[in-house]
Amino acid sequence: MSHWESQPSAYWSCAPSSEGMGTGGLARSMAGLHASSSDPPSALTPPLPAGSVADAGRREYQEWTDPCLSGPAQLPWRPSAVPLPLCPAGHSDSWAADPHSSLQGLPCTGADSPPGGSSDQDQASPKPNSGTESKYGLDPDLIPNVVQVLHDDEVLWGAQFFVTDTRGQLPPLSSTHCTVQDRGNASPRFLRCTSYSFPSSPQAALLSQLPLAAIVQPFARLARGEPPLPVSDTGLGGPVRCSSCGAHMNPFMDFQDCGQRFYCPFCASLSEVPWQYYTHTDRSGRRVDWLSRAELSRGSYEFLEPRSHGATQEPRCSAGRESARVLHREDGAPAFIFLIDVSVQAVQQGAVSLVCEELRTLLDKLPRDTGMDESALSVGVVTYDRTLHLYSLSPTLSRPHMLVVTETEDLELPLVEGLLVPVKDCRDIVDSLLAQIPSLFADTREAVVIFEPALQAGVQLLKDAGCPGKLLVFHTTPPAGDSRPGSRTDSGIFGAAKDKSVFQPRGSCVSVAESCVAHGCSVDLFLFSQEPVGVASLGHASDISGGGVYMYSSLQEEADREQFRMDLRRNFQREIGFDAVMKIHVSKGLTVSGCFGPLSVGTGGPSELALGAIDSDKAFAVEFTHQGQLDPERGVVIQCTLSYTAPSGQRRTRVHTLSLNCSCHLVDTFRNSQAETLLAFYCKKVYSAVLHSSPLSLRDALLSELTRTLASYRQHGSTSAVSAGQLVLPQFLKVLPVYLNCLRKSEVLLPGPHSALSDRVYQRSLAVAMDTAETAAHFYPRLLPLPVSGQPWSAVRCSQRSLAPDRVFLAEDGRGLFLWVGGCVPPQLVQSLFNVPSSRDLRCGACSLPVLDTPLSRSVRGTIQTLQEHRARHMKLFLVKQGDESEAVFRRLLVEDRSPNGGASYPDFLYHVHVSTLQLLT
Numbered sequence: 001m002s003h004w005e006s007q008p009s010a011y012w013s014c015a016p017s018s019e020g021m022g023t024g025g026l027a028r029s030m031a032g033l034h035a036s037s038s039d040p041p042s043a044l045t046p047p048l049p050a051g052s053v054a055d056a057g058r059r060e061y062q063e064w065t066d067p068c069l070s071g072p073a074q075l076p077w078r079p080s081a082v083p084l085p086l087c088p089a090g091h092s093d094s095w096a097a098d099p100h101s102s103l104q105g106l107p108c109t110g111a112d113s114p115p116g117g118s119s120d121q122d123q124a125s126p127k128p129n130s131g132t133e134s135k136y137g138l139d140p141d142l143i144p145n146v147v148q149v150l151h152d153d154e155v156l157w158g159a160q161f162f163v164t165d166t167r168g169q170l171p172p173l174s175s176t177h178c179t180v181q182d183r184g185n186a187s188p189r190f191l192r193c194t195s196y197s198f199p200s201s202p203q204a205a206l207l208s209q210l211p212l213a214a215i216v217q218p219f220a221r222l223a224r225g226e227p228p229l230p231v232s233d234t235g236l237g238g239p240v241r242c243s244s245c246g247a248h249m250n251p252f253m254d255f256q257d258c259g260q261r262f263y264c265p266f267c268a269s270l271s272e273v274p275w276q277y278y279t280h281t282d283r284s285g286r287r288v289d290w291l292s293r294a295e296l297s298r299g300s301y302e303f304l305e306p307r308s309h310g311a312t313q314e315p316r317c318s319a320g321r322e323s324a325r326v327l328h329r330e331d332g333a334p335a336f337i338f339l340i341d342v343s344v345q346a347v348q349q350g351a352v353s354l355v356c357e358e359l360r361t362l363l364d365k366l367p368r369d370t371g372m373d374e375s376a377l378s379v380g381v382v383t384y385d386r387t388l389h390l391y392s393l394s395p396t397l398s399r400p401h402m403l404v405v406t407e408t409e410d411l412e413l414p415l416v417e418g419l420l421v422p423v424k425d426c427r428d429i430v431d432s433l434l435a436q437i438p439s440l441f442a443d444t445r446e447a448v449v450i451f452e453p454a455l456q457a458g459v460q461l462l463k464d465a466g467c468p469g470k471l472l473v474f475h476t477t478p479p480a481g482d483s484r485p486g487s488r489t490d491s492g493i494f495g496a497a498k499d500k501s502v503f504q505p506r507g508s509c510v511s512v513a514e515s516c517v518a519h520g521c522s523v524d525l526f527l528f529s530q531e532p533v534g535v536a537s538l539g540h541a542s543d544i545s546g547g548g549v550y551m552y553s554s555l556q557e558e559a560d561r562e563q564f565r566m567d568l569r570r571n572f573q574r575e576i577g578f579d580a581v582m583k584i585h586v587s588k589g590l591t592v593s594g595c596f597g598p599l600s601v602g603t604g605g606p607s608e609l610a611l612g613a614i615d616s617d618k619a620f621a622v623e624f625t626h627q628g629q630l631d632p633e634r635g636v637v638i639q640c641t642l643s644y645t646a647p648s649g650q651r652r653t654r655v656h657t658l659s660l661n662c663s664c665h666l667v668d669t670f671r672n673s674q675a676e677t678l679l680a681f682y683c684k685k686v687y688s689a690v691l692h693s694s695p696l697s698l699r700d701a702l703l704s705e706l707t708r709t710l711a712s713y714r715q716h717g718s719t720s721a722v723s724a725g726q727l728v729l730p731q732f733l734k735v736l737p738v739y740l741n742c743l744r745k746s747e748v749l750l751p752g753p754h755s756a757l758s759d760r761v762y763q764r765s766l767a768v769a770m771d772t773a774e775t776a777a778h779f780y781p782r783l784l785p786l787p788v789s790g791q792p793w794s795a796v797r798c799s800q801r802s803l804a805p806d807r808v809f810l811a812e813d814g815r816g817l818f819l820w821v822g823g824c825v826p827p828q829l830v831q832s833l834f835n836v837p838s839s840r841d842l843r844c845g846a847c848s849l850p851v852l853d854t855p856l857s858r859s860v861r862g863t864i865q866t867l868q869e870h871r872a873r874h875m876k877l878f879l880v881k882q883g884d885e886s887e888a889v890f891r892r893l894l895v896e897d898r899s900p901n902g903g904a905s906y907p908d909f910l911y912h913v914h915v916s917t918l919q920l921l922t
Contacts, residue, residue: 134907140799140896143910144734146780147795149675150175162188164299167635168196168661170672170732174773179225184251186299186656189220191640192772194681197661197672198590198636202626207716208669209709212590212626213681217619217771218582218642218654219575228370229654230294232303237276239303239653240295244269247585249295250657252637255281265637266585299658305643305651332467333649334578335378335420336366337458339473342441343385343449346476350555351528353438355474358568360434363427365572367647376648378469379430380420380461383437384454385446391433393426394418400433408453413460420465451479455512455541459521468520468579468645470547470613472571475538476528502757503691503764505540513541520579520645522547522612524571526564528555535761542765543598545612546580549765550873551758559846559876566874577644577652580611584622585639593625596684598769614644617872619771621684636660667717670730679739680775687748687768695749706740707916709733715921727914737913738906742779742895745903752901766815766873774814774872781813781893782867786833786860793863799896799906805882808833810860811893812867817875818890819847823882832856844886847879 134140150173157172165183171192172178180187192215199205205212222228232239240249245267254263259281261270279289287296294301338359346352366375383389388405394417403414413419423430458471505513516523523541527550539549550567552560582599584592584607592607597620599609609620622640630636642654663669682705686698714728722728729737747755748764767778783798786808796802803809805822808829812818821830827838832854834842849861868875880890888900896906904912 134905134911136908136911138907138911140797140801140907143907144729144738145797146735146738147797149173149735150795167659168672170196170674173674173676174771175676175776177223179223182298182300184297184299184659186640186658187220187222187226189222190217190300190656191215191638191658192674192677192680193638193658193660194677195660195669195673197663197668198624198630199626199666199669200630200632200662200664202628204664204666204669205626207712208666209705209712210669210673211623211678211681211685213621213623213677214638214658215619215621215677215680215772216582216584216640216656217616218640218656219577219614219616219618220771221575221616230298230301232294232301234303234306235276236306237274238306240274240277241271242267242269243271245585246583247639248641248653248655250637250639250655251290251296251299252657252659255285255287259287265587265634266639268588295655300654300656302652302654305653332465333376333378333422334645334647335380335462335465335467335469337380337382337420337461337469337471339382339384339454339458339471340437341385341449341474341476342383342389342437342444342446343477344444344447346474346528347438347441347444349476349528351474351476352441354555354561354564355526356434356437358565360431362569362572363423363430365569366423367572367576369646369648369650372648374424377423378420378465378467379423379426380458381430381433381437382454382457382461383441384450384457385441385444386448386450388450388453388457390414390416390419390457392416392418393421393429393433395421395425395429397429400429400436405457408450411453411456411460413457413464415464419461420467447477449475449477449479451475451538452508452512455516455523459512459515459519462521463519467649468612469522470576470578471516471521471523472526473523474526474528478529478534479538503536503761505537506534509537509540513544516541516545517610517612520612521545522578524548524550526550526552526568528552535758535765539761539765543768546598546614546618547612548598548617548769549762551762557846559848562848563874563876566868570872570874574616576613576615577642577646577654578613580614580642580644582609582611582614582620582640582642583607584609585637585641586624587630587634587636587638589626589628589630590624590636591627592622594621594623594685596621596623596681596688596768598765614642617771618769619680621681623681623685630662632662632664636662666712667719670713670717671732673730673733675733675736675739676772676776678733678736679743679779680770680772682740683743683767683770683775683779686743687764690748690764695751699744699749702740702744703913703916706737706913707920709736710913710917711920714917725918727910727917737910738896739776739779741904741906741909744909745895745899745901746779747901750899750901750903752899755901763815770814770872773870777812778814780895781811783893784810784863786810786829786856790855793859797896798894800891800894803882810863811890812871812875813893814871815873815875817864817867817877818880818893819877820880820887820890821882829856833860839881842879842881844879844881844884846876848877 153173153176157176157178159178161179161181162172163181163183164185164187167185169185171188174188174192180189194211194213198212199208234240241247242264245264247264247266252265254265255261255273256263256270259279260273262273263270279287281287287293290296295303340346340352340355342352363379366377366379368375368377379393381391381393388408390403390405390413392401392403397418401418403416405411405413418426454473455471462469513523522545524547525539525542527535527538535549535551541547542549548571550564552564554560555564584595586592592605595606595609598618599611599620606622636659638658638660640656644652644654646652661668661672682702686702689698710729713730717730718728720728744750746763748760748767751760767775770778781798783796783802784793785796785802785804787793803820803822805824806826807822808825809820810817811820821839821842823839825839830836830839830842832852833849833856835850835852836842849857849864851857851861864877878886878889880886891897892900898905898908
């Protein structure tokens with residue numbers, strides 16, 4: 001049985017697993033945990049990039065230990081009212097300090113409890129005020145601080161150059177603003193690993209308990225000042241690839257025999273160099289033209305795939321249940337098809353008029369290749385209620401023609417010219433049609449809506465045209481026959497095995513989704529419903545095709561309408577590729593054991609992925625497992641190749657390659673890891689597994705995995721002299737416990753008494769596609785007190801203890817922005833920011849800041865704009881006043897405190913992890 005599906009056990013009895021290595025095993029075997037035979041080597045200092053002015057000593061590795069958590073049976077209580085200072089243990093690998101005070105024999109309790117319930121120990125122990133302090137007296141100020149970690153990395157790397165010319169170099173955190181220079185390894189924006197030093201043997205990997213994985217974001221946005229990817233000229237012969245495994249040429253191919261053959265690091269075979277590509281090598285074995293060739297000098301590059309001579313291309317991947325990908329026309333540029341719900345509810349809510357109005361303004365902003373003046377995309381329009389309405393947009397017609405399809409059971413579309421037309425040929429006709437649609441259905445009384453036939457019609461249009469594309473579905477009314485509500489609360493089903501069923505789509509939606517992927521079609525779903533809708537079913541095609549789900553509770557408020565406008569504009573303008581096939585190659589001795597994210601795994605296994613489309617906001621997690629010994633001299637090489645159709649119709653391939661170190665010393669694996677990357681990996685894996693496993697078992701698996709990791713590090717990686725019971729954390733993983741606690745008590749895994757199913761499904765859909773930076777911000781939000789007296793913005797910890805009644809705070813978690821106004825805020829501040837006399841005149845809820853010519857107003861509006869630019873979705877701004885009922889939503893962002901749904905506070909969770917680790921070792 002997979003560890004993800006195992007029955008939960010008491011959190012403190014983390015018995016060793018006998019699973020071994022495997023795709024489904026989150027917790028690897030701890031066999032041999034006590035078999036350490038030698039001391040680990042001294043700490044290494046990762047090299048800093050060329051041109052960086054940062055002091056190399058500031059990157060020195062240390063461990064973290066807790067001055068209050070010590071003694072195998074001595075449980076920590078705050079010794080006095082005076083907080084104890086952190087005591088880094090010199091040049092060791094841990095954060096350490098001496099024990100101070102303790103009590104004997106306090107029993108262990110669960111890390112968290114169901115909403116509305118409490119254990120016996122909860123009733124016996126003194127409860128802190130508002131869940132802000134530890135029930136066991138652990139001082140929150142003395143445990144690792146996420147805000148401080150982010151600040152230190154920004155100080156180290158901010159405004160510096162990170163040069164990728166060193167194998168296994170630990171990159172800056174994803175939130176740090178720096179410029180990446182590609183000198184042979186892919187930028188961490190494209191490829192970011194959980195560790196940059198893999199264990200060299202399967203036995204060492206088992207002992208480490210750390211997942212070996214990479215977060216892949218092939219179309220990641222580049223920072224300002226970073227050049228676009230170079231395009232390699234492959235000539236008529238096409239790209240040079242390994243003759244055995246098919247890996248593409250990269251800087252880590254080793255040329256031999258004066259350049260006539262090359263060694264492949266992925267399969268360890270030799271391939272002949274084509275005569276058209278041959279150039280001799282210098283004395284070091286490097287080709288003399290390596291600097292002039294992107295594939296030999298850059299970690300990331302693109303090339304144009306050579307066109308075949310026939311009318312079709314070879315199928316590239318098998319996906320879903322189709323035997324092969326549909327054959328596309330050689331010159332078939334992709335298409336956008338707009339599917340608009342025109343039922344009476346959609347018309348009355350104003351969704352139809354808003355959608356058509358905004359689409360008209362965006363017809364000139366459709367995706368296009370760099371340097372092109374106009375888009376080559378084709379467009380089509382379909383409206384639907386109980387029936388389907390197709391529109392012929394042929395340029396030969398003076399006005400659009402409507403075709404009504406009433407039989408939707410066995411859908412067959414008429415073969416009519418002009419259903420999909422290049423936008424450059426029919427721009428005025430499409431504009432005219434979108435202007436007429438609201439009036440055409442203004443008097444409709446049709447309340448019944450079909451959904452799956454509308455998707456099938458869109459896929460069929462693309463299939464008949466022989467081109468890939470995207471369906472943009474604007475849906476309002478719950479589909480007919482949908483008996484699975486989307487907004488009922490979760491009260492009473494906490495942790496139940498049946499809870500996983502709320503994330504599972506209907507069978508008919510699964511087949512439609514697989515058809516989308518098989519025909520190179522992605523789906524973006526915009527939901528405007530105020531009633532229960534089955535988001536899991538409606539959004540399934542989006543989740544696996546590379547699309548996305550957008551939810552809007554109402555279109556009556558201007559804030560909601562503005563959010564929709566901004567989301568749709570970004571959807572049109574971001575970089576995108578269609579009909580994509582992604583393949584992962586990794587060094588011999590490793591294999592791809594799993595892939596998680598908004599994708600569909602092809603018949604080639606987890607190393608071959610099929611996507612209807614991929615854009616700059618999509619990221620995936622790829623997990624690796626040892627199959628044999630690795631060579632420390634050659635290290636580890638990972639390559640991601642993405643074959644896709646550009647908006648012009650040209651087939652392209654994007655290649656990202658990254659080299660890592662490998663070592664027989666486990667301490668190297670730990671000291672070259674990053675907590676935020678592990679959080680992104682765990683999020684994608686857990687949120688993918690929630691479709692077939694209960695949330696409770698997944699939460700227990702996360703706790704067990706963290707406990708085993710810390711136990712392994714303490715046993716085999718720690719170089720600090722600490723007492724037998726002290727908590728020891730790797731320096732770069734010291735905030736992993738708070739990250740995983742935030743993941744464990746998210747509403748997807750731990751619903752509260754008022755949690756809506758639609759919100760849980762929507763949150764899962766968002767998080768599973770997020771990149772590393774957005775994932776970290778989503779689970780540990782940014783809390784910013786508004787600066788006073790011209791001071792710079794500076795984040796504080798996400799806890800009630802950080803709030804002050806005379807201050808205003810700005811918070812964001814990637815989904816929304818919140819302005820928290822304290823009850824004692826000076827009227828002058830309120831006037832300069834909100835243009836009202838006092839906080840009593842403020843109205844809670846969605847809002848927009850007035851444009852005022854004051855320093856505070858300009859600063860706050862500028863900061864909000866910067867935060868918006870770094871997020872994939874537009875975030876609504878909410879005003880929250882201290883003591884108001886709306887404050888409950890804001891307090892969910894205070895993730896270090898005990899959450900409203902029963903999740904443990906950060907200090908309490910760290911306490912339980914520490915106790916569990918000690919019990920596992922003893």
